[in-house]
Amino acid sequence: MKDKVALITGASSGIGRATALAFVRKGAKVIVSARRGAELDELVKEIEADGGKASAIVTDVSKATEVELMVAHAIEVFGRIDYAVNNAGIEGNFGSVTDLLEADWDQVMDINLKGVFLCMKYEARAMLAAANGGAIVNIGSVNSFLGFPTGSAYVTSKHGLIGLTSSVSAELGPKGIRVNLLCPGVVDTPMHRRLRGIAGDDLYDKGLLPTVHLQRAAQPEEIAKSIVFLCSDDSSYITGSTLLTDGGLTLTL
Numbered sequence: 001m002k003d004k005v006a007l008i009t010g011a012s013s014g015i016g017r018a019t020a021l022a023f024v025r026k027g028a029k030v031i032v033s034a035r036r037g038a039e040l041d042e043l044v045k046e047i048e049a050d051g052g053k054a055s056a057i058v059t060d061v062s063k064a065t066e067v068e069l070m071v072a073h074a075i076e077v078f079g080r081i082d083y084a085v086n087n088a089g090i091e092g093n094f095g096s097v098t099d100l101l102e103a104d105w106d107q108v109m110d111i112n113l114k115g116v117f118l119c120m121k122y123e124a125r126a127m128l129a130a131a132n133g134g135a136i137v138n139i140g141s142v143n144s145f146l147g148f149p150t151g152s153a154y155v156t157s158k159h160g161l162i163g164l165t166s167s168v169s170a171e172l173g174p175k176g177i178r179v180n181l182l183c184p185g186v187v188d189t190p191m192h193r194r195l196r197g198i199a200g201d202d203l204y205d206k207g208l209l210p211t212v213h214l215q216r217a218a219q220p221e222e223i224a225k226s227i228v229f230l231c232s233d234d235s236s237y238i239t240g241s242t243l244l245t246d247g248g249l250t251l252t253l
Contacts, residue, residue: 001232002027005078007071009061009119010088012039014189015139015227018220019085022228024052031074031081033059034088053078061088061115071122080130083231084123086116087139089157091191094150105153112157113164120168124177133176135231138165140183142246158183162242169240178239180230185246186217213248 006023010016012034020030024047032040032054040056047054055077059070074081092108093100116138127134143151144158161181169179186192186208209215226245229235244250 001082001228004028004082005031005074005080006083006085006231007031007033007074007081007123008085008087009033009059009070009115010139011043012036014191015184015187015220015223016085016087017043018224019087019227020054021047022221022224023083023231024050024054026228026232028083029053029078030055031070031077032056033061033070035060059088060111061086061119062110064118064121067115067118068122071126075126080132081123081126082132082134084119084127084134084136085139085227085231086119086123086136088115088119089139091194092153094154096150097152100150100153108153108157112154113160116161117164120164120179124168124172127177128172128175131176134178135235136168136172136177136179137227137230138179138181139227140165140181140242142183142185142244142250144181144183144242145250165242166240173239178230178235180235180238180240181242182223182227182230183242183244183246184218184223185244185249186212187223188217188219192217211249212246216247218245218247 006028008016008020011020011032020032023030037058044054044056057070057073059066089112093104138161140161141158143155147155165181
């Protein structure tokens with residue numbers, strides 16, 4: 001991946017941050033994007049201190065104008081986009097379908113589903129204009145397949161990524177751009193630590209983790225390796241696919 005360029009959204013922490021570092025270790029330059037600028041600046045400093053090349057841009061992926069600027073920034077700084085990882089997402093507020101606020105539903109959909117659509121729209125334009133092919137990886141969840149009480153907004157947004165990824169893959173595949181969906185399970189990230197706080201340690205340790213075949217949460221770096229694989233030439237015949245990186249959780253449930 002030497003001198004290739006990877007764009008990663010939601011890169012300020014967790015899986016996105018680990019993915020940016022994984023691309024740099026493979027020789028790629030990275031554009032890192034998120035809503036929290038301070039964390040992005042720290043990541044860029046860390047990458048540059050190790051001899052890598054990176055640039056940050058604060059972006060709200062639910063806003064088309066900001067997504068368009070993000071992609072334009074990547075082209076301006078590094079001249080191209082070879083890989084795009086659409087990782088930005090939120091859990092939002094949970095609530096019964098009878099009580100969930102419309103505003104809470106809209107916020108989750110705007111970031112988790114519409115945000116991926118907007119990112120692919122402008123990423124694909126840049127890749128097609130360069131005519132060098134490319135690879136896009138969208139980040140779903142085991143909840144792209146599994147529902148849970150009070151999770152209608154989050155689960156629906158992640159289910160929607162299956163259809164979105166499949167459709168865009170069929171459209172872009174003939175033009176040399178591969179599009180896949182990666183669905184992590186339990187990963188030790190700030191989001192999952194927040195969810196653990198809501199569920200409680202007892203339910204998490206005695207209810208959820210025992211359903212994972214490997215009996216543990218993944219580290220973000222483990223998920224990042226799978227993302228990089230889906231962008232690499234080693235996965236050159238994989239597109240329109242959904243890869244579960246869940247330690248066996250979905251098979252148990």
